[in-house]
Amino acid sequence: MLQNQLETLIxxxxxxxxxxxxxxxxxxxxxxxxxxxxxxxxxxxxxLPLQIVKPVNIALKEKGESKRSPMQIGEVLIKRLPPAAxxxxxxxxxxxxxxxxxxxxxxxxxxxxxxxxGPAYYRLNLGQGRKVQVExxxxxxxxxxxxxxxxxxxxxxxxxxxxxxxxxxxQREYYVNDRGAQMQTxxxxxxxxxxxxxxxxxxxxxxxxxxxxxxxxxxxIQATYGDTLLALPEDQVPARFRExxxxxxxxxxxxxxxxxxxxxxxxFSEQSLYDDGTFARVxxxxxxxxxxxxxxxxxxxxxxxxxxxxxxxxxxxxxGEPGYFASDMxxxxxxxxxxxxxxxxxxxxxxxxxxxxxxxxxMKAFGVDPARLTIVLxxxxxxxxxxxxxxxxxxxxxxxxxxxxxxxxGADAARYFLLSHSNEARIDFDLxxxxxxxxxxxxxxxxxxxxxSASILRKAREAGLExxxxxxxxxxxxxxxxxxxxxxxxxxxxxxxxERLAPHYLPHYALDxxxxxxxxxxxxxxxxKDPEQKDLTQARLMLVQAAKLTxxxxxxxxxxxxxxxx
RNA sequence: GCCCCCGUAGCUCAGUGGCCAGAGCAGCGGCCUUCUAAGCCGACGGUCGCAGGUUCGAAUCCUGCCGGGGGUGCCA
Numbered sequence: 001m002l003q004n005q006l007e008t009l010i011x012x013x014x015x016x017x018x019x020x021x022x023x024x025x026x027x028x029x030x031x032x033x034x035x036x037x038x039x040x041x042x043x044x045x046x047x048l049p050l051q052i053v054k055p056v057n058i059a060l061k062e063k064g065e066s067k068r069s070p071m072q073i074g075e076v077l078i079k080r081l082p083p084a085a086x087x088x089x090x091x092x093x094x095x096x097x098x099x100x101x102x103x104x105x106x107x108x109x110x111x112x113x114x115x116x117x118g119p120a121y122y123r124l125n126l127g128q129g130r131k132v133q134v135e136x137x138x139x140x141x142x143x144x145x146x147x148x149x150x151x152x153x154x155x156x157x158x159x160x161x162x163x164x165x166x167x168x169x170x171q172r173e174y175y176v177n178d179r180g181a182q183m184q185t186x187x188x189x190x191x192x193x194x195x196x197x198x199x200x201x202x203x204x205x206x207x208x209x210x211x212x213x214x215x216x217x218x219x220x221i222q223a224t225y226g227d228t229l230l231a232l233p234e235d236q237v238p239a240r241f242r243e244x245x246x247x248x249x250x251x252x253x254x255x256x257x258x259x260x261x262x263x264x265x266x267x268f269s270e271q272s273l274y275d276d277g278t279f280a281r282v283x284x285x286x287x288x289x290x291x292x293x294x295x296x297x298x299x300x301x302x303x304x305x306x307x308x309x310x311x312x313x314x315x316x317x318x319x320g321e322p323g324y325f326a327s328d329m330x331x332x333x334x335x336x337x338x339x340x341x342x343x344x345x346x347x348x349x350x351x352x353x354x355x356x357x358x359x360x361x362x363m364k365a366f367g368v369d370p371a372r373l374t375i376v377l378x379x380x381x382x383x384x385x386x387x388x389x390x391x392x393x394x395x396x397x398x399x400x401x402x403x404x405x406x407x408x409x410g411a412d413a414a415r416y417f418l419l420s421h422s423n424e425a426r427i428d429f430d431l432x433x434x435x436x437x438x439x440x441x442x443x444x445x446x447x448x449x450x451x452x453s454a455s456i457l458r459k460a461r462e463a464g465l466e467x468x469x470x471x472x473x474x475x476x477x478x479x480x481x482x483x484x485x486x487x488x489x490x491x492x493x494x495x496x497x498x499e500r501l502a503p504h505y506l507p508h509y510a511l512d513x514x515x516x517x518x519x520x521x522x523x524x525x526x527x528x529k530d531p532e533q534k535d536l537t538q539a540r541l542m543l544v545q546a547a548k549l550t551x552x553x554x555x556x557x558x559x560x561x562x563x564x565x566x
Numbered sequence: 567g568c569c570c571c572c573g574u575a576g577c578u579c580a581g582u583g584g585c586c587a588g589a590g591c592a593g594c595g596g597c598c599u600u601c602u603a604a605g606c607c608g609a610c611g612g613u614c615g616c617a618g619g620u621u622c623g624a625a626u627c628c629u630g631c632c633g634g635g636g637g638u639g640c641c642a
Contacts, residue, residue, distance in 0.1 A: 181641075318640065353638095357637095380636085420590095425580095444604050445605090456601050458601095522606045566602075
């Protein structure tokens, strides 16, 4: 990344200035280079002179020399700045900024480099092959995914995509909570619905799942098994219907998630932790370490010694059932110790914030550095219809499913909308508004820019014109240069999104990029029949191709389609 | 009570120390014989919840307060 290269150059300049005696010796500061917001402040900027003016003057005073201003320090740094191909000049700006300008010629050449290297041009190697698991969605498998799950799916999937493109080896996992009380209730509701299909006068359990989808599940069982299951011995009912129901729900989840182009590598069963001895092993380890104790008939995990504070966690409930903390501990033991992930990212809704705070420090019980477990919290999605809130919970029975919303607004628009908010922001999603505004949705603007570039390239081919890197130096007009600059910003955006695990940088950048492209499109005619314009046309075609590739790349990072025509 | 998140233009939201605060949408004024007008150009629009503090510099960091949401030992 240019940003990093610049930081290195500035550091070299500082070291050299100190070595040559232009500046007194001071401890090396952290160099930060930013992109200024305004025009005329360069492509990059650093406030280093302002940052070091104090230590510099202290050092000068000790040597009995007179004080320097930030501007004087900046002047020295610029003088000592090593040359670089991408850099045209560095300018001093009051009260002590150094602004860097990219070389227009170098910029123009990047159009060729981007096309030649393809997406590899943008790929980063932040991860250096480290194994990271992104676990997301993981909604209870007791019904269809509601729209809140769609946000989890969008965030998790895009994080996975970002990490993949940044040199990590990524596994996407869905944690299936296929044990515990809610699973039991689910199985019994299904059983009753099944019986009802044959006219039996039975009620679903009082705390059961009232939603109509349960009837659909029962019908699926009926379609396969007819009435044969009515004769099932009562003691076999829960296990059998749990198994049948789970299979149906998982199939449905997979199909629904596929609508959003979300796919998992592994579907990890919670129950398997108990079947394969992982839980027993974790219990033994913690027990041996003295991390477990009994109180009020329950087994407690001494979380306080790892997390701090004085609160411990119920490990095995007084009814003998392991609690969620126990499952989470066993599950993460499996992730780190048995499967050996270097880094694990769990994507959770904000209502799990307490657990999110307590689980990572608890990893110390396994000798695992808590920094290897990152929990990404996102706020909930509130659905509205015509300004009125619609409940999306499963328990109320009447839920707005992810599938419904996707069918109404489309996967691309839904993804864009869900991604464009920062994780911490609550989302108000008005379905009526979303449908009404779908034509003004930024997602179409971005895709339109891509379709237009595809169209130009098609027309060029028909006219026998090909992109060429022979005269890229002709790409000097402001719109062309602005487009090149914007494209080169992509790696920085990706790096920032990865660093902060914040996918929302992507949609904002994508909109920016599309806007810059469309301005170029409006101001710089690409195809020309004038033979004298051939060199410029070919250079611009190269730029169009590079822009198309960049647009399609950022769209793919967001899991969105890049249409060739609209 | 304590803890976490949010409060920025009419609306939806970006912007986590840098030089005069941004975008989309809505509204206003221009632009279709030229590569897709799902577009372009221009103008309008803000006490960055409030009050202090730290800093050369604060929407951004700290403290307090107000408003909204969430969490808080046997649901996950």
